[in-house]
Amino acid sequence: MTHAAKPTPSLAALSYVGEQMSRMSGLRSLMDDIATSTAGGNASDWLNLSIGNPAVIPGVQAMWRDLTRHALDESFAAAGQYGPSRGTPALVDAIADYFRDHLGWRIGSENIVIGPGSQMLCFIAAALHAGPGRAGPRRVLLPMTPDYTGYQGLCTVAGGIADVGSPPVPEDGRLFRYDLDLDAVASHTDTGMLLLSSPCNPTGRALSPAEQEGLIRIAERLDVPLFVDHAYGRPFPQIGPTQAALVLHPNVVNCFSLSKMGLPGERVGFAIGPERFITPMVSFLSNSVLHAPRLAQAAVAEGLRSGAIDDAVAKEIRPFYAERRLLAEKLLLSAMPPDVDWRLHVNEGGMFAWVWVNEGWFDDLALYRRLKEQQVFITPGRSFFTAAPRPGEHRTQCFRITLSVDEVVIKEGIRRIGKAVGQARPPRNFPSASEDREETSR
Incomplete structure (x- = not known):
């Protein structure tokens, strides 16, 4: 045949x-x-x-081997069962404790969602906040470009991504940097969500405290979320210096990733923010991928509690x-x-x-x-x-x-x-x- x-x-x-x-x-x-x-x-x-x-x-690989062995010994049975879409209780609690101990944040499980990578969490956010809606069409606005190329494919709606051009400014020697034009960001009236990485992929540019405050003021005025992707920043992996502190704010969702910590293949990321933004993301996970890998979550939880990730x-x-x-x-x-x-x-x-x-x-x-x-x-x-x-x-x-x-x-x-x-x-x-x-x- x-x-x-x-x-x-x-x-x-x-x-x-x-x-x-x-x-x-x-x-x-x-x-x-x-x-x-x-x-x-x-x-x-x-x-x-x-x-x-x-x-x-080598030292980072050795850490993940040890944490994975611990997860296999202590949590292997969980891999044979479905889990909560928000994330395993062990990792949700470890995240809440970590940010309380390091930054003084008073957050609960309602402020946390764990997903299969921060890219998926940003995709979910774009699906929730961009496109046709009761208030009219909305778009994801990138306050500065260039920025992470993966953002281009986030929106399921054609034309759902907009950006603000950032002029290059020469500096001493062979250096330059990009300017963030807050006035241009504020001029967009159809913004459903602000999104940027800090430090940025590809440039490494990080928000200054004044720039971060300016973006928060815009998000407040529009009553939209400002998603800040910390895939290269604090508290891990902290690749290079950053200026602006992490903030807990009613219009800010902070996204974190374990990928650049040396675990990109296991797809674990999490977001911290107001309940009104986090709960719809949990529902989206339930309706799409169910939840993030459970063994990887167990390894990350142990890494946060033991201090191995910080070390x-x-x-x-x-x-x-x-x-x-x-x-x-x-x-x-x-x-x-x-x-x-x-x-x-x-x-x-x-x-x-x-x-x-x-x-x-x-x-x-x-x-x-x-x-x-x-x-x-x-x-x-x-x-x-x-x-x-x-x-x-x-x-x-x-x-x-x-x-x-x-x-x-x-x-x-x-x-x-x-x-x-x-x-x-x-x-x-x-x-x-x-x-x-x-x-x-x-």
């Missing part, structure tokens, strides 16, 4: 939500490209500076990434052509280096393709902006480098990046951006 090939579903076979959620995003396209390029060959021949996995740190942050994770950032800065200064106007975003947290090549001739996808020919992967910057780019825009002049891979990969990868940028540069009779500015100022 022969079987006809199953046809690929057409858009006509999908709902509008289906069309929205099945579209090819920039990050999915990139990951498919990497999988295709390395298939059938030796993946170790490739220098992958694009990947978002946390670093393999790993202080002794292993923070020193590792601080050293890697200094290494990346040194390597970029050595490898990048000195007569090219390139800049590195200031270090405020995160596990990436975000590079801006401020030249009219530079294009992030062109660099990506050139480096792929040399078996190097980076992440083109346009993947972290929501709007489609136009040639020559800032969003086509940036790229992201991970700091979490082996040191030898970083060293050789950055060497090849510098060489590729030099090869892409036009002959020197083509004026650089800095020369254009100098000529204009005369």
Whole structure:
């Protein structure tokens, strides 16, 4: 008997939500490209500076092995049973105790929800607060871009994600940073939810206390939630310094993840916030994925209660990434052509280096393709902006480098990046951006 090939579903076979959620995003396209390029060959021949996995740190791995053994010994029977959608009582209580002891927060189970990763929790929040509603259509607003590329696929409604452009501001040396335009954020009248990561993926930029207070005031005025994604920040993994303190506020939902703590494959994240925002998220979990993995929750609960997670942050994770950032800065200064106007975003947290090549001739996808020919992967910057780019825009002049891979990969990868940028540069009779500015100022 022969079987006809199953046809690929057409858009006509999908709902509008289906069309929205099945579209090819920039990050999915990139990951498919990497999988295709390395298939059938030796993946170790490739220098992958694009990947978002946390670093393999022996001390952190040892911690999770110990905590997982403890979970297997004490909580294995729970894996054979369904559990509460809010999260296991052991982890919910451990979270409440941890934030009471460390920050003085008086929170109960009604303020906590545990999900299969903070990405899923943000998706749930977007589904609850964006789209058509009794008050009219609402959108998720990203107060600053670039920001985490995974936010692009959160909303099930076409056009449900909006963003506020953030102008790049050069600083001393080879550094720059983005400005947060609070007035522009406040001007949006259809905001159903504010969402940002701090420190940010990809730039590492963290909110200042004044910026955080400004966003809270906007959320108060609109009576919408401000979701702050702390995947790289306090209290864990604390990759780099942060300025703004964690706040407990009637309009703030704080999201946390164990992924960058070294446990990305187990999908455990949690959110803390007002009951009016948390309870609908618990219901959404019940109606979709039921609950997060129970054994992983048991391991995290023990890690919080024993202090093992705090010890790993202080002794292993923070020193590792601080050293890697200094290494990346040194390597970029050595490898990048000195007569090219390139800049590195200031270090405020995160596990990436975000590079801006401020030249009219530079294009992030062109660099990506050139480096792929040399078996190097980076992440083109346009993947972290929501709007489609136009040639020559800032969003086509940036790229992201991970700091979490082996040191030898970083060293050789950055060497090849510098060489590729030099090869892409036009002959020197083509004026650089800095020369254009100098000529204009005369």
